[in-house]
Amino acid sequence: MTKNLLVELGLEELPAYVVTPSEKQLGEKMAAFLKDHRLDFESIQTFSTPRRLAVRVLGLADKQSDLTEDFKGPAKKIALDAEGNFTKAAQGFVRGKGLTTDDIEFREIKGEEYVYVTKQEAGQPAKEVLAGVPEVLNSLTFSVSMHWANNTFEYIRPVHTLTVLLGDEALDLDFLDIHSDRISRGHRFLGHETEVANADSYEEDLRQQFVIADAKERENIIVEQIKAIESQEKVQVDIDETLLNEVLNLVEYPTAFMGSFDEKYLEVPEEVLVTSMKNHQRYFVVRDQTGKLMPNFISVRNGNADCLENVIKGNEKVLVARLEDSEFFWHEDQKLKIADLVAKLDHVTFHEKIGSLSEHMERSGVIAAYLSEKAGLTREETQAVARAAQIYKFDLLTGMVGEFDELQGIMGEKYALLAGEEKAVAAAIREHYLPDSADGKLPETKIGAILALADKLDTLLSFFSVGLIPSGSNDPYALRRATQGIVRILDAFGWDIPMDELIDSLYSLSFDSLTYANKADVLDFIRARVEKIMGTDVPKDIREAALAGSTFVVSEMLATADALVAASQTENYKSAVESLSRVLNIADKADSSMVVDESLFENDHEKNLVAAIDELTLSGNADDKIAQLFALSPVIDAFFDNTMVMVEDEKIKNNRLALLAGLAEKTQTVAAFNQLNTK
Template identity: 75%
Template sequence: MSKNLLVELGLEEIPAYIVTPAMVQLKDRMAQFLTDNRLAFEEIEMFSTPRRLAVRVRGLADQQEDLTEDFKGPSKKIALDADGNFTKAAEGFVRGKGLTTADITFREIKGEEYVYVTKHEKGKSAKEVLVGIPEVLASMTFPVSMHWASNKFEYIRPVHTLTVLLDDEALEMDFLDISSGRISRGHRFLGHETEIATADSYEDDLRKEYVIADSLERENMIVEQIKAIEKAQDVVVEIDQDLLNEVLNLVEYPTAFMGAFDAKYLAVPEEVLVTSMKNHQRYFVVRDKAGKLLPNFISVRNGNAEFLDNVIKGNEKVLVARLEDGEFFWREDQKLEIADLVERLKAVTFHEKIGSLYEHMERTAAISALLADQAGLSDEEKTDLARAAAIYKFDLLTGMVGEFDELQGIMGEKYALLAGETAAVAAAIREHYLPNSADGDLPETKVGAVLALADKLDTILSFFSVGLIPSGSNDPYALRRATQGVVRILEAFGWTIAIDELVEKLYALEHDSLAYEHQTEVLDFFRARVEKMMDKSVSKDIVTAVLNSSNFVVSDMVETARLLAEKAKTADFKPAVESLSRAFNLAEKAAADVAVDSSLFENEEEKALAEAVEKIAFTTDLVSNIDQLFALQPVIDAFFDNTMVMVEDEAVKTNRLALLAALTNKAQQVAQFNQINTK
């Protein structure tokens, strides 16, 4: 008969961003533990609040499944001595399995007999297996951890309770000096310690103590309460999912309410108000039906509706203090001159090994100028780009960005417009930070995109040059994100700029402030980012072949990998790739820069291959490029069927290798075909 198992770990408040991942991790680890121990179950439900992580296993079997395993041992000639007695090898083998030589049988495999033993293991009861639950809890990992009291073991937060129930039976075990039982804790202020009667009564028992243990139920409560306020007040509330997830993991018993602030603050840029509310106070933004920002906010209290007026007043008072700061900086920053701020950047360190922010801007300006032609910018756009590159970091020294660092770039755009800069220059100042996450928004203007590329490229090259190269998961300067940003921008704008050629040009630039180094490592770093962009359905060997092609245009590489993956489903893929691979393998022996001499050809197949290679004309049509190469398959096969490449005549051999090199040099623009697996 199956039962339900409840495991709840009560802790001090867990940081909001860790709660949901920790809940999922606990579920996954519990599932793995039960599976490894052959305890069948139907499903695992997850629960979490800021002060607890819990799972409920439904339909847990009473005992492990019995285990029957066959083990193959040494061959019979090794297991038996000349007198037919078991050797030490045989005895050691069965002893390691907890058996005796009496359990040995022999089985014939491919004409030779081997020792075999069959081990039968009776399944343990669920209770015997579940004593391992503390090990499951101890195996969890967190981005931050701590130790407390006399404990040497580090964990996300101090542990206060451990509740383990098998239906209505409390199981005894210890974790970090905490003994298990059926005691759980209610809401910190509204509830009390409470006994959980059964695994199935968990939610109801905690609800009586003002704890909503089901995170989905808690989320629905918040959303429904906000929608009720929307309807009652005839407003629209922005329910940002990231903010909702954070608020959800800050409260155990949610009560949403609406507060207000003085309408005079609406004169401050909307971004400042929204940042103050969302990022600093965890408030939801309120708008009218037309989308105009209103002097209101929605917050969620960790508690019930009692004394809610006092809570509203307190939240309003805290918010006003932030808005006062914003209004002050907005007013004072407008007195500053962009030229003065740029000059002051000479004294602001970009990195102690690299130099100042001003020097970083100078290098970025040089890179921008180099990129402008390749990106096809007009003369007007080039003028705007040069101006933006000369000033784009100035807002870092404004009071507003000093107080609200999330607004860097955003305030730069606003202050630039107030100072009379063109809209294109102002937009580029904002857009140069984009994308600011792996899948974040990209720049919309060409000027902004080029400035973003230049800024990121100098950042990458500068840090690599002074040896600050990411290793493993360690990337304190977010260089992977910057590289991914470069790759994504190039692809999004369709700029056919080859990364290797671009990097070559960047390393040729001369800067007074820094000399770029570690070029090879930079290119390898870019290849790794391009690989991340490849369609996950593309096989690893095709990805590798494309990454090692001589075409380092990001959009081409991504599309070529996809096209080759599609081609792999067709009948002509295997023979074409095998023919090209054969050419690649031999071409590796060719001498560098040897021209093909048609006078040394000895058969028609050599001439045919040379003519076919000469006719290859690649364009921007990637499908056509692949088709041209695949069409060479019969010509290549005929060449190899009728031509010995590695002949004794050195001149003939060198010429034939040069012919294959001419072929592979063109094919290499698509992929390094001998790295594709056709088995």
């Protein structure tokens, strides 16, 4: 016989960003708990609102499955003494399993007998196992936690109720000084405490108290209400998924409504208005049928439609206050001069151990000039990069960015255009922040990409130079994100700039403000980001082989990893890799000063191999290069089958080592094939 189990934890309002991952975490940990304790179930449903996390287990068995487990003990010769009595070793073994020597049997394994005991454990009733539910709740992890009242423990938010129902029976449990019951709390203003009749009535019981416990149902309600407003008002609404998830985790009983603001604010740049509405007020943006921004917004109330006009007026009043600030800053900032703002950056600290923003920009400008040359930019593009590098942080001192820091770069572009800067320069000011997340949008222009690379490279090198190096999960200055941005930009634009040569060149630069240090750590950090981008779908040995290639060009390493994954599925992969690995391993013994003397060849296989090496151009893409190397496998195998490399004659030996070293050098530019696993 099976029953359904409900567990609900009632809390103070959770931060919106915590709700969805916590709901998922609760479901996963409850499933793991039940499996670990041998309690079978059919499926698990999860629920969440800002004030509760809940899980319902469907088809929970009424008791644990029985356990039968065999344990292997010491060998018979150790378990028995000369008289055939059980030794202390045997007695201690069975005692540790809660059994006696009467339970011992001997089983033969590979010609020798060993002690074995079988332990059988009857399954406990589900109610007894579920006494461990508080362990599940206590195992939830959060990015922040707090103390409350005089308690010594901490949790994400204060806990008010614990509801644990097995069918219609309330279980007697305790968690953080809260005793379980069948009581749950309704909507903070519209509802009240209510008894949950049984595990199956949970959603309906809460619905009567103006709580929609199912997050997906709340989301559907919000979307349907917005669609209804769209249809009624003949407008379009941007239903941003991230904003939608945040809003549904701010409300328990959603009611969407549309408000408005004065059309005069539409003179302010759209990005400012959208930021005010979306990021600060959690409003959905409204557009007309052509996509033009309208003086309206849609918000979602945590409650019903009663007195909705007052709610709309209140939201409009709050938004207008923000729009007034935006309009003021927009007009005031245009009175400022870029040159004056740039000069003031001398007094703005980039980091107390590194220096000012001006010094950071100066170093980035030098790096940008170097990159412009390496990337083959035209004279006009190089000049645009240089100009952008001189001013690109100026908007940090504008009133608008001071109020809305999300608009840094965006307002820089707009103010630069108003000041008469070239479009390419203005676009680069905006794009140098990209990508602003691990998988964020990349710069679209070469000028913006070069400036983004320069800014991120100086950031990376500067922080590493003063010892501010990320460790573990700690990365307060987002250096991993910056470095991943460097790698992604280089790959996207196909700039074949070897990272080791680039870093060497940057470390040779001289600045009054800072001396770069910890170069080896920087290179290792960049390699780690390249490996991260390769992803876990690429086997570890292939990632390591591609990263260990002698050509530290990001795009080539990424392409090589993908090509090796494809090649690993071919029939000749194992034999070809083993041939190349043999070359690389033996070539390590060669002296770099040795050269090949064909007059010392003693067989045709040496001649065939040197001819194949001379013809090896390693042209084309990564797939082509690997195919060319794999094609050498028969020639390499024939050489080794018929030629002893490490002979006594030093000249012959060194000549053959030099021959293999020449092939190894070319091979190593693609990948370290001797790091691939072919077993």
